[in-house]
Amino acid sequence: MVYPAKLTAEAIVRSALDLLEGGGKEALNMRALAGRLSVQPSSLYRYYPDRAALVAALEDHAALSLHGALREASRDRLPREALSAAAHAYLDYARAHPHLYGLMLAPRPPAxxxxxxxxxxxxxxxxxxxxxTGIPDDTGAAVAYWAFLHGYVQLERSGGFGLSGPRGGFERGLKALIRGLAHPDEEKGEGGAGP
Incomplete structure (x- = not known):
């Protein structure tokens, strides 16, 4: 039991994560969350004024944890190897945390x-x-990379690959994408040992 005097924003987020991961976005409501924490729903509003504020905190948590997974996977690797390792970490994260991933990348108006x-x-x-790519702020290439990863995740989650499965499509697409993004000097240099 969490007593209101000991209730914290972190404890609320932890319990909200459990609800979300266990039952999806539909399971995430303030009444169920309050029940899980053994407090009155009004106690939650002191920390999160509404469900939207709580969802924003969960989105931040998802971004932090995905960032940590990508950072860890790509650490101390050559550029192409780092990009490939980060892609695999992204896919692993989306598979391990489907509801949290879905919340973070849910459709929303551009802002x-x-x-x-x-x-x-x-x-x-x-x-x-x-x-x-050799371009420090290569937004177009970063969008292409992220779109490939997110598109693959969405197709996999929706059953879009059918019974035959992707048949190595992730690896093939990732290698082709990284090869296509590679700066000519980087491809000949130290990063050329990547995929």
Whole structure:
């Protein structure tokens, strides 16, 4: 039991994550969350004024954890190897946390990206891609990379590959994408040992 005096924003997010991961976005409501924490729903509003604020905190958590997974996977690797390892970490994260991933990348109206975990995640992807293309702020290439990853995840999640499965399509597509993004000097140099 969590007593209201000991209730924290972190405890609320942890319990909300359990609800989300266990039952999807539909299971995430303030009444169920309050019941899980053994508090009155009104106690939650002191930390999160509404469900949208709680969802935003969960999205931040998802961006932080995905960023950490990509950073860890790509650490101390040559550029092309780092980009490939990050892609596999992205796919692993989406598979391990489907509801959290879905929440983070749910459709929403375009808006300027302010500072925060989502922007930090994007900047890391931009850095990894830029190390391969040779262009530090290569937004077009980063969008192509992210679109490939997200598209694959969505097709896999929806059963879009059918009974035959993707038949190595992820590896083949990833290798072709990275090869196509590679700066000519990077392809001949140290990063050429990648996929």
């Amino acid at each position: 300027p990206a302010g500072p925060g975990p989502g922007k930090d995640l994007w900047n890391h992807v931009l850095h990894l891609v830029g190390a391969v």
